[in-house]
Amino acid sequence: xxxxxxxxxxxxxxxxxxxxxxxxxxxxxxxxxxxxxxxxxxxxxxxxxxxxxxxxxxxxxxxxxxxxxxxxxxxxxxxxxxxxxxxxxxxxxxxxxxxxxxxxxxxxxxxx
Amino acid sequence: xxxxxxxxxxxxxxxxxxxxxxxxxxxxxxxxxxxxxxxxxxxxxxxxxxxxxxxxxxxxxxxxxxxxxxxxxxxxxxxxxxxxxxxxxxxxxxxxxxxxxxxxxxxxxxxxx
Numbered sequence: 676x677x678x679x680x681x682x683x684x685x686x687x688x689x690x691x692x693x694x695x696x697x698x699x700x701x702x703x704x705x706x707x708x709x710x711x712x713x714x715x716x717x718x719x720x721x722x723x724x725x726x727x728x729x730x731x732x733x734x735x736x737x738x739x740x741x742x743x744x745x746x747x748x749x750x751x752x753x754x755x756x757x758x759x760x761x762x763x764x765x766x767x768x769x770x771x772x773x774x775x776x777x778x779x780x781x782x783x784x785x786x787x
Numbered sequence: 788x789x790x791x792x793x794x795x796x797x798x799x800x801x802x803x804x805x806x807x808x809x810x811x812x813x814x815x816x817x818x819x820x821x822x823x824x825x826x827x828x829x830x831x832x833x834x835x836x837x838x839x840x841x842x843x844x845x846x847x848x849x850x851x852x853x854x855x856x857x858x859x860x861x862x863x864x865x866x867x868x869x870x871x872x873x874x875x876x877x878x879x880x881x882x883x884x885x886x887x888x889x890x891x892x893x894x895x896x897x898x899x900x
Contacts, residue, residue: 708887717791717876717890718831731887766831773882774838775821778831 679779681767687785688757695753696782700769707750708776709742710766711735718766724750725772757786789814793877793891800867801899808862808894810851810877818879820844820853820860821888825874834862834875872898 680699688694700707705726710718721740722732726747739757744750754761764783768776794809812818822834822844835844840855849864860877877891 706887710887715892717878717892718888720887720889723887768831768888773880774819775833775836775880776888777833778823780830 679767679769679777681765681779681782683782684780685783685785687787690759690786691756693753693755694757694784695751696765696767696784698750698752698767698769698779700749700767701777704769704771704777705747706770706772706776707744708768708770709750709752710768712764712766712781721752754784757784759786762786789818789879789881789889791877791879791889791891793875793894796874796893796895797897798894799897799899802869803866804898806862806864806867806871806896808875808877808896810860810862810891812858812860812877812879814858814879814881814889816882817855818881820851821878821880822849822851822860822862823876823878823890825876825893827873831876867896867898869898869900872896 682697708723709721712718724744739755742752764781766781768778770776790813819838821836823831824834835846837844837853843852851862874893874895876893878888880888
């Protein structure tokens with residue numbers, strides 16, 4: 676297993692467009708997390724899945740954001756009608772319950 | 788809710804100096820505590836962890852001890868190297884794990900030769 680994989684690594688989009696990111700977790704992990712990181716800040720929790728169930732969503736996650744994890748495998752994070760304030764690094768991590776998470780390299784989103 | 792406070796950076800040290808990066812936390816119950824490191828251009832990597840009071844996590848010469856009485860998890864290294872230059876994040880997760888990991892804002896460490 677090569678660890679958590681995220682695609683694409685970079686995405687530039689025009690304001691108002693929709694974007695979708697993909698995360699492939701470590702295969703034996705039942706938890707999958709999405710975080711957002713802006714320059715000079717620590718990662719901010721967005722949402723997480725236990726297997727295919729989405730168990731928690733941050734107040735940061737507006738209704739323009741949606742995440743799925745069909746069949747408890749890979750996950751997608753979609754942002755609709757992107758805004759400049761959405762520009763950030765989007766991090767995916769996987770792990771087992773109540774313990775550390777292993778992070779992917781992230782997807783850097785730039786909204787122009 | 789949970790929160791993590793760590794010392795502001797950047798922290799600039801000379802090679803072979805002693806390092807301390809302070810981290811304190813607020814959490815419900817008894818969380819597990821972590822230090823992550825982010826090297827330039829790379830993702831976050833787990834550096835060390837401690838899951839209960841008085842546990843000491845260690846890795847690559849770095850150590851941190853889970854102090855319940857002071858709600859702290861300070862990161863230390865006896866002799867830093869230029870290759871230790873990175874951003875260090877203190878984090879916690881509560882039992883039950885709602886909200887996942889909570890991170891501090893990070894401390895940028897710069898080691899000069």
